[in-house]
Ligand SMILES: Nc1ncnc2c1ncn2[C@@H]1O[C@H](COP(=O)(O)OP(=O)(O)OP(=O)(O)O)[C@@H](O)[C@H]1O
């Protein structure tokens with residue numbers, strides 16, 4: 001649709017880049033911004049700019065962090081000796097919300113996918129190796145999504161540590177087949193974590 | 200499911216048709232190239248949300264036109280009225296609706312009108328390369344277990360990933376040590392495929408043998424056996440697949456794709472002691488292919504709440520008269536069927552409820568019983 005208002009059209013195009021936002025929602029959001037008072041819009045815009053400036057990745061685990069190290073890595077009350085491996089930071093927040101897991105995390109930023117040209121070098125794996133040594137890790141809980149790629153990645157990681165006395169586990173398959181963590185409810189996640197299985 | 204009526208607009212060479220069907224036999228006759236198969240294609244369209252002949256919707260639009268439209272009215276076995284619509288405009292997306300409710304994707308229509316279709320190509324199940332038999336078995340397995348379908352999709356994805364890896368490192372080994380993980384995955388999913396296929400075959404083989412015995416009484420026994428490309432009968436599937444991968448490692452690296460797994464398996468069809476593909480007569484092969492399709496229909500009926508519609512495109516051309524009569528008898532009272540033939544006298548008037556249609560240059564009309 002064309003309103004003869006190029007700036008509004010641009011804004012709508014940007015909103016459409018967000019997940020789950022189609023033309024209709026983007027238009028509604030665009031008009032909502034026009035309705036906001038100036039101060040609020042300014043605050044919104046500045047927050048958007050700052051979020052990219054201030055938030056980067058944690059040097060240790062790959063989670064989002066304001067500064068070098070994220071809140072979870074610097075939280076002293078976390079269980080030592082175990083790491084939960086996830087594909088993306090978003091997965092980490094879902095597991096956190098379940099409240100079941102009290103250890104720290106490691107974010108891969110992807111999964112093995114030769115068809116997309118993603119190999120081990122593209123994942124946050126070197127850092128994982130050094131962490132296992134430095135932090136005295138005894139168990140790796142691999143919570144990649146139960147897809148072909150996620151499963152294969154977990155097998156790959158299990159093989160990386162097969163000559164070490166490290167327990168490598170995977171959440172029990174309480175998680176519906178082929179679904180991604182994002183669409184699974186909290187209690188399912190809790191149960192799957194509780195009943196994890198060795199690979 | 201019973202289809203009461205079909206309306207089509209600009210579908211293939213059928214400019215416009217509105218036909219009311221019998222809930223039992225529907226005989227469609229007409230000379231070659233008049234539109235009989237096109238009409239079956241239109242009816243069958245609602246089973247898959249696409250044609251059984253092509254994946255390209257443009258091909259279905261009548262030459263010189265911009266769109267096609269199809270509507271089906273029918274009743275489910277539980278007595279619910281069903282109205283399905285599908286439409287496509289060149290350059291656009293296929294759209295569909297169920298009882299007036301627009302579908303977000305046409306694939307959602309799958310399952311509403313379960314069907315089994317026998318087309319000219321299906322003789323290949325009995326006489327063609329193994330791929331046709333695998334497709335037949337996989338389709339049947341998917342009807343029995345939805346889990347099989349997701350396993351199959353996952354297995355194919357593993358193969359595609361693995362092939363891309365083999366191609367990328369052609370001849371240069373596996374510098375990052377990725378292959379073993381993909382091998383393990385292939386073994387896992389491959390074993391699931393073999394298990395699903397073997398279970399399905401166990402379920403359908405006695406059914407197929409019984410049906411063959413009914414339609415060809417006194418003939419040799421029909422047997423179906425799974426023929427695994429990498430495992431001997433009774434052996435451990437995972438072990439065997441692991442070993443096969445080990446043995447073909449060098450070859451795979453040189454050739455750049457996966458050389459073992461259930462994608463090379465077959466079903467061995469035998470009549471008595473003789474392998475059908477090698478020794479079967481033309482008529483026998485056609486009959487066995489038809490029997491396998493009808494076994495699929497029986498299996499759907501057994502496993503699903505909805506009775507399938509049976510569509511048979513010109514199956515009688517090579518069958519003798521007694522066989523034809525028995526096939527008809529089998530269909531009676533079991534299914535709603537749609538049967539085409541270029542010869543009108545293939546369909547002598549029977550006792551059962553039936554409707555006749557004649558197709559001429561894309562014009563379809565219901566005709567009085569002869
Ligand atoms: N998109 C289309 N638009 C118009 N005509 C088409 C289209 N696609 C195919 N046809 C025509 O439909 C005719 C074939 O129809 P069909 O395959 O249904 O024949 P048939 O009656 O089954 O014949 P046979 O007995 O030989 O199998 C051909 O003449 C072909 O040119």
Ligand SMILES: [Mg+2]
Pocket residue numbers: 235236237512513
């Ligand atoms: Mg035809």
Ligand SMILES: [Zn+2]
Pocket residue numbers: 058059060061062063065069070071072073074
């Ligand atoms: Zn961190």
